[in-house]
Amino acid sequence: MTTNQNSAPVTPTPAPETPLRPEAEVLAQARRRSRRSFIGLGLAGLAGLGGWKWLISQPDDSGIPHPLRQALDANGRLSQAYFKETRLAPEFARSRAKDPRVNGRIGLAEELDPAAWRLRVQGYGAGKTQEFTLADIQALPKVEMTTELKCIEGWSIVVHWAGARLSDFLARYPLATRSGRPADPLNPPADLAPYVGMQTPDEKYYVGLDIASALHPQTLLCYEMNGAPLTAAHGAPLRLVTPLKYGIKHLKRIGTIAFADTRPKDYWAELGYDWNAGH
Ligand SMILES: Nc1nc2c(c(=O)[nH]1)N[C@H]1C(S)=C(S)[C@@H](COP(=O)(O)O)O[C@H]1N2
Numbered sequence: 001m002t003t004n005q006n007s008a009p010v011t012p013t014p015a016p017e018t019p020l021r022p023e024a025e026v027l028a029q030a031r032r033r034s035r036r037s038f039i040g041l042g043l044a045g046l047a048g049l050g051g052w053k054w055l056i057s058q059p060d061d062s063g064i065p066h067p068l069r070q071a072l073d074a075n076g077r078l079s080q081a082y083f084k085e086t087r088l089a090p091e092f093a094r095s096r097a098k099d100p101r102v103n104g105r106i107g108l109a110e111e112l113d114p115a116a117w118r119l120r121v122q123g124y125g126a127g128k129t130q131e132f133t134l135a136d137i138q139a140l141p142k143v144e145m146t147t148e149l150k151c152i153e154g155w156s157i158v159v160h161w162a163g164a165r166l167s168d169f170l171a172r173y174p175l176a177t178r179s180g181r182p183a184d185p186l187n188p189p190a191d192l193a194p195y196v197g198m199q200t201p202d203e204k205y206y207v208g209l210d211i212a213s214a215l216h217p218q219t220l221l222c223y224e225m226n227g228a229p230l231t232a233a234h235g236a237p238l239r240l241v242t243p244l245k246y247g248i249k250h251l252k253r254i255g256t257i258a259f260a261d262t263r264p265k266d267y268w269a270e271l272g273y274d275w276n277a278g279h
């Protein structure tokens with residue numbers, strides 16, 4: 001993934017006609033859907049959790065149709081196919097939250113000037129790269145959650161995070177579709193990008209996500225950890241938090257976001273770890 005260096009960044013253009021759903025409603029809906037699919041699956045319920053994993057783990061750079069892509073193309077069945085197997089990562093009492101160790105500093109070597117930092121987003125369509133300030137992200141609904149950060153090295157810790165849902169960002173700024181329609185996870189447009197990639201500003205650490213994981217209600221563009229702004233070592237000013245996946249996907253210090261038709265490159269997948277890194 002490269003950012004478009006030639007085109008001048010443009011001012012973010014919101015999609016004003018798309019009101020963001022209140023947080024409680026989004027979570028209630030996700031829970032209802034989880035419950036419904038669980039009940040619906042009966043004894044196969046636990047295997048159903050694997051269904052979501054299966055959906056999001058289907059590759060496809062090899063010409064085999066991506067099941068999600070197929071679902072996305074089949075307009076009517078869309079939101080159903082999309083969120084049927086949704087589950088939420090467990091949440092914990094906030095009092096259980098602790099500061100995690102700093103783990104992994106790849107891509108954090110350069111001095112960061114928080115005032116000069118911008119999130120650069122290359123839209124899925126032909127549009128120019130757009131730049132966002134931290135204030136733009138903080139203007140979106142603030143979502144807080146206490147979830148477990150699990151590292152593939154074998155440790156885990158409960159952390160309280162705060163930030164904006166990536167899905168809210170992509171509803172407000174419709175950069176994930178070719179048409180410029182907002183990316184509503186419950187009614188996704190047919191031309192929604194199947195993948196999203198993120199990189200540190202120096203492009204030394206990078207992760208890829210399938211779009212279903214990107215639009216998951218617990219996937220946050222996070223700016224606070226345990227009630228305080230992120231420190232540099234934990235990814236200031238903005239990091240990814242996505243608690244259904246291992247820590248390797250929680251990219252610290254996001255510099256660029258870009259949408260793609262095939263799996264974006266992923267630092268740890270290149271070194272042999274599972275590209276999806278779900279748990
Ligand atoms: N930029 C960047 N982000 C990163 C890493 C890294 O090396 N560089 N390591 C990842 C890994 S393996 C983990 S477990 C988490 C740890 O987050 P923490 O340092 O806030 O505990 O960050 C992830 N994000």
Ligand SMILES: [Mo]
Pocket residue numbers: 103104150151152153247248
């Ligand atoms: Mo990790």
